Amino acid sequence: xxxxxxxxxxxxxxxxxxxxxIAPVAMVNAGGDxxxxxxxYTLAQIDNQVLGDSIVLNSISDGPFGDERNFxxxxxxxxxxxVWNADNINVKDGDVVTIRLFVHNNSPKGEDAIAKGVSAxxxxxxxxxxxxxxxGYLNASNDTVHRYWDEVTLNSDSDFYLEYVNGSAKYTNxxxxxxxxxxxxxxxxxLGYTSMNGEIPGCYQxxxxxxxxxxxxxxxxxxxxxxxxxxxxxxWSESVEAKVGDEVEYQIxxxxxxxxxxxxxxxxxxxxxxxxxxxxxxxxxNASHQNGIQLTDDSVTTSGINIGNYVTGGNAYVRFTxxxxxxxxxxxxxxxxxxxxxxxxxxxxxxxxxxxxxxxGGTCDEVPANSDPVVHGTPSTIVNxxxxxxxxxxxxxxxxxxxxxxxxxxxxxxx
Numbered sequence: 227x228x229x230x231x232x233x234x235x236x237x238x239x240x241x242x243x244x245x246x247x248i249a250p251v252a253m254v255n256a257g258g259d260x261x262x263x264x265x266x267y268t269l270a271q272i273d274n275q276v277l278g279d280s281i282v283l284n285s286i287s288d289g290p291f292g293d294e295r296n297f298x299x300x301x302x303x304x305x306x307x308x309v310w311n312a313d314n315i316n317v318k319d320g321d322v323v324t325i326r327l328f329v330h331n332n333s334p335k336g337e338d339a340i341a342k343g344v345s346a347x348x349x350x351x352x353x354x355x356x357x358x359x360x361x362g363y364l365n366a367s368n369d370t371v372h373r374y375w376d377e378v379t380l381n382s383d384s385d386f387y388l389e390y391v392n393g394s395a396k397y398t399n400x401x402x403x404x405x406x407x408x409x410x411x412x413x414x415x416x417l418g419y420t421s422m423n424g425e426i427p428g429c430y431q432x433x434x435x436x437x438x439x440x441x442x443x444x445x446x447x448x449x450x451x452x453x454x455x456x457x458x459x460x461x462w463s464e465s466v467e468a469k470v471g472d473e474v475e476y477q478i479x480x481x482x483x484x485x486x487x488x489x490x491x492x493x494x495x496x497x498x499x500x501x502x503x504x505x506x507x508x509x510x511x512n513a514s515h516q517n518g519i520q521l522t523d524d525s526v527t528t529s530g531i532n533i534g535n536y537v538t539g540g541n542a543y544v545r546f547t548x549x550x551x552x553x554x555x556x557x558x559x560x561x562x563x564x565x566x567x568x569x570x571x572x573x574x575x576x577x578x579x580x581x582x583x584x585x586x587g588g589t590c591d592e593v594p595a596n597s598d599p600v601v602h603g604t605p606s607t608i609v610n611x612x613x614x615x616x617x618x619x620x621x622x623x624x625x626x627x628x629x630x631x632x633x634x635x636x637x638x639x640x641x
Contacts, residue, residue, distance in 0.1 A: 257376025333428030343367025399434030494530030498603030563603035
């Protein structure tokens with residue numbers, strides 16, 4: 227075994243590399259990958275240079291952290307222990323849970339075998355239920371696998387949904403702790419070693435862990451339904467096909483499900499890459515503005531907007547326009563997923579819609595186009611369960627519009 231690799235392994239086993247607090251998970255259950263089953267390697271095989279010059283992540287089966295293919299774990303945020311639950315953890319209303327994604331470049335060649343384009347993302351479940359599965363994704367651009375995933379499931383005696391704790395994402399390794407952007411639960415966040423530049427050398431001393439926190443909620447207060455259409459058309463749907471340069475309209479329907487008036491309802495929409503908000507395009511429809519009112523506040527896709535107060539069963543529609551652009555579209559099919567959410571009394575409810583964009587021509591003709599869509603915004607494994615899906619996120623202050631009473635208009639009629 228490479229002397230440096232062997233020495234660092236000994237340190238890791240002794241727990242000193244735990245400057246990153248990377249501890250073994252409690253159970254072993256291998257995850258998935260874009261090769262539909264990557265091989266696992268023992269430390270002895272790594273010692274015998276089985277990888278050669280290839281770069282592979284999270285594929286050692288008998289390392290100090292157990293089977294690295296099971297790299298996503300969870301534990302209560304108040305738990306200071308070193309053991310992570312790899313497959314299941316029991317939760318209750320109000321719990322804050324830390325989700326961990328372990329990262330290790332298995333090459334023993336250190337800085338002579340740097341994994342590049344390394345990023346992580348988490349797929350947040352959107353449905354209300356007694357069981358919620360969070361999927362963690364690890365990506366790299368120059369390794370043999372490119373995309374790895376694993377999952378952990380949260381279980382409760384009653385139905386609940388999960389709220390991502392805004393600003394909780396971080397990456398910890400031997401250098402220290404780095405703040406990650408909240409895009410880790412949408413398009414992903416770059417990882418690294420001395421900086422989050424997407425580059426991680428081989429060997430345990432360069433390993434680390436990305437973590438987020440999620441909060442458990444067992445109550446539902448709102449219905450949110452998200453739809454989309456090409457601007458100029460009349461039919462709203464869950465998904466549309468568009469091309470670069472097209473303008474697309476989004477519509478967010480909110481309904482108060484509480485038995486009391488919902489005050490200061492906040493609406494926010496999180497845009498994925500490759501769509502840009504069109505300034506001045508936000509309109510509000512409710513009981514006070516049945517023909518719609520143009521809002522001067524353009525913060526619906528940033529901090530969110532305050533659409534006022536709504537009695538039980540009261541509803542509203544928020545519309546705005548975006549333009550499809552090409553910032554990082556992949557060759558082939560792209561699914562641009564964005565989230566709409568409402569926040570009432572600290573509770574967040576969410577639904578999503580998609581724009582499908584195909585990229586061809588130019589350099590795309592030089593490589594095979596992907597058959598499955600590349601997802602921007604939320605992972606493709608999340609199934610849209612309809613208007614009562616729940617999401618994560620915190621909404622800031624916006625412009626206030628008061629709307630007391632009912633707005634009797636269906637999505638089909640509101641054209």
